[in-house]
Amino acid sequence: MSPPPDATLNPLQPLKFLLPIPIKLPELFSSLMKGFVAICIVASISLLSFSTFSTRQWLDSSDIDLINPSPNPTIQLGNTNNGEDNTNISHILFGISGSAKTWDQRRQYSELWWSHNVTRGFVWLDKEPAGTWPATSLPYRVSANTSQFKYECSYGLRSAIRIARIVKESFELGLDNVRWFVMGDDDTVFFTENLVGVLGKYDHRQMYYVGGVSESVEQDVIHSYTMAYGGGGFAISYPLAAELVRVLDGCIDRYAEFYGSDQKIGGCMSEIGVPVTKELGFHQVDIRGDLYGLLAAHPLAPLVSLHHLDYVQPVFPGLTRIDSLKKLVQAYKADSGRALQHTFCYDLLRNWSVSVSWGYTVQVYPLLVTAKDLETAFQTFVTWRSWSQEPFAFNTRAMSLDPCQRPVIYFLDRVENAESGRTQTSYKRFVAKPGKECGHEDYAPALAVNFVNVSAAEFDPATWTKAPRRQCCEIVNSDKNGVVQVNINGCNRWESVTPP
Known part of the structure; x- marks a missing residue:
C-alpha cells in the first residue's frame, strides 16, 4: 500500500496511513527496530560469506596465513629476540683494513679498543707481515689476490678493491654465531659497548x-x-652480508670508476635495494684542524667510532694523540653510554651558562646564551678536501679570536669511581695563552673558577631505545673555593632550558 497522492504527512504520525489498525508510537518503534536488526544480521552473514568466497578465489594455502596469522609467526619485525639472547660483543665480527707496511704505526689505534678473547675479527693485510706479529695486536689475515678486477679511478688506489672484499672474505670464513659484520680502518677507534647498544636496536635477522x-x-x-663511510665504520647484518657476497665481485667491476671501497659497497647496496640506516655516533671525521668543536657539542647519540685521528689535533691539548685517546677512553669505560653526552644549564644567580660534554670538556659563559647556540658546534676545523670554512653536514658557529667573546674552557682532569650509582668527573681550566685572557669585569668571576666538578647518574643504556631527549643539569653552587658543582640527571616533566 502506498499513500494517496494528496496525503499530508504529519511528522507526529509519519506512518499511520500504512497501518490497518492504529497502534501506539512506542510499540511501532519497537517493532521497526526488531525488524531492522534482523535485516542487518542477515545482510552481515551474506556479506561475510561473499567476502570469504571471493577472497579465497585468489588466495592459495600460503597466502591464508597473511589474513589469519599464526600465534607464532616465523618473521617478526622490530627489536624482538624470539627466544634469542640480546646482541653482545661476541655476535660481532670485525673486519679491519690495514697494510703490512703501516701496521706498526697504526696498530696503536686498534689496540685501544681491542680486547683479546672477547672481541672477534681480523685486520686484513695486503701481504704477510715482516717479523714477529705483536702480541698486543688483533689477529691478522692476508687478503686474496685482486689483480683480476678492474679499477678505473685515476686519483685512487687499487687497494680499494681488496678492502671492499673484506666483508666477503670475512663471511666466507664461516664462523659461528655471527650476527653483524663491522668494517673499519686501522686508524678507527671503536667504542664497542656503544656499538653493541646501537646494533642491539635492530633485528639482525633482517637486512x-x-x-x-x-x-x-x-x-x-x-x-x-646514501652510503656508509668506511673509515667511520659500518655494520652489515648477516642476511644482508649473505646477499652482498653474492653480487659483490660483479659490483667491483661495474663500479670500477668509484674511488673507495665504501663507494663500491654502496653501489652494491643500491642494487640490492637496502638503504643505509644512519646513526650519528659513527664519525668519519672528514675534517681537519681541531676536533674540539664537534666533540664539545656531540649529537644526541652514543659515541660509536672516531676515524682520521692522524689528521686532526690531539683531542686533549698538551698530550699526544694516543695519550689523548687513552684519557677519553678512560672516561668512556667509567660510563660508556654517557661519553661525550652534551647537556647545559643556567646559573640564574650570576647569569651564567654552563655547557658539559661529559668526559671531555666544560664551557662556562658569564652570560645567558640561548639553547640553540649552546647546542651548535664551534667551528674549530675546516673541510676535509679543500680546507674550506664550509659547508658541513651539521650546523656550526664561529669561534671568535677575542677571548671576551669565548667561553672559559675546562678539560677533563680526572674520573672518579662511581658511588651510589653516580660518576664523578672533574674538569680543569685550560689557559691557552697566559696573559691573553679577557679583562672585562664580568669575566673575572668565571676566570676565578679553576675546576668544574660534575656528578651524573650512571647512564641507562635503555635510554637509547626511547624517544631521544637531552638530559638536564643544575648548578649546585657557583664558585665555592674556585669550584663549580654541576649535577646531571634525567629531565623532569615540564623541565626545559629556558632563560628568564
Whole structure:
C-alpha cells in the first residue's frame, strides 16, 4: 500500500496511513527496530560469506596465513629476540683494513679498543707481515689476490678493491654465531659497548646496513649521501652480508670508476635495494684542524667510532694523540653510554651558562646564551678536501679570536669511581695563552673558577631505545673555593632550558 497522492504527512504520525489498525508510537518503534536488526544480521552473514568466497578465489594455502596469522609467526619485525639472547660483543665480527707496511704505526689505534678473547675479527693485510706479529695486536689475515678486477679511478688506489672484499672474505670464513659484520680502518677507534647498544636496536635477522656519512658536504657530494663511510665504520647484518657476497665481485667491476671501497659497497647496496640506516655516533671525521668543536657539542647519540685521528689535533691539548685517546677512553669505560653526552644549564644567580660534554670538556659563559647556540658546534676545523670554512653536514658557529667573546674552557682532569650509582668527573681550566685572557669585569668571576666538578647518574643504556631527549643539569653552587658543582640527571616533566 502506498499513500494517496494528496496525503499530508504529519511528522507526529509519519506512518499511520500504512497501518490497518492504529497502534501506539512506542510499540511501532519497537517493532521497526526488531525488524531492522534482523535485516542487518542477515545482510552481515551474506556479506561475510561473499567476502570469504571471493577472497579465497585468489588466495592459495600460503597466502591464508597473511589474513589469519599464526600465534607464532616465523618473521617478526622490530627489536624482538624470539627466544634469542640480546646482541653482545661476541655476535660481532670485525673486519679491519690495514697494510703490512703501516701496521706498526697504526696498530696503536686498534689496540685501544681491542680486547683479546672477547672481541672477534681480523685486520686484513695486503701481504704477510715482516717479523714477529705483536702480541698486543688483533689477529691478522692476508687478503686474496685482486689483480683480476678492474679499477678505473685515476686519483685512487687499487687497494680499494681488496678492502671492499673484506666483508666477503670475512663471511666466507664461516664462523659461528655471527650476527653483524663491522668494517673499519686501522686508524678507527671503536667504542664497542656503544656499538653493541646501537646494533642491539635492530633485528639482525633482517637486512640492515648501518653507519654514518661524511661531516664535509663536499665529500658527500663527490662520493654519496646514501652510503656508509668506511673509515667511520659500518655494520652489515648477516642476511644482508649473505646477499652482498653474492653480487659483490660483479659490483667491483661495474663500479670500477668509484674511488673507495665504501663507494663500491654502496653501489652494491643500491642494487640490492637496502638503504643505509644512519646513526650519528659513527664519525668519519672528514675534517681537519681541531676536533674540539664537534666533540664539545656531540649529537644526541652514543659515541660509536672516531676515524682520521692522524689528521686532526690531539683531542686533549698538551698530550699526544694516543695519550689523548687513552684519557677519553678512560672516561668512556667509567660510563660508556654517557661519553661525550652534551647537556647545559643556567646559573640564574650570576647569569651564567654552563655547557658539559661529559668526559671531555666544560664551557662556562658569564652570560645567558640561548639553547640553540649552546647546542651548535664551534667551528674549530675546516673541510676535509679543500680546507674550506664550509659547508658541513651539521650546523656550526664561529669561534671568535677575542677571548671576551669565548667561553672559559675546562678539560677533563680526572674520573672518579662511581658511588651510589653516580660518576664523578672533574674538569680543569685550560689557559691557552697566559696573559691573553679577557679583562672585562664580568669575566673575572668565571676566570676565578679553576675546576668544574660534575656528578651524573650512571647512564641507562635503555635510554637509547626511547624517544631521544637531552638530559638536564643544575648548578649546585657557583664558585665555592674556585669550584663549580654541576649535577646531571634525567629531565623532569615540564623541565626545559629556558632563560628568564
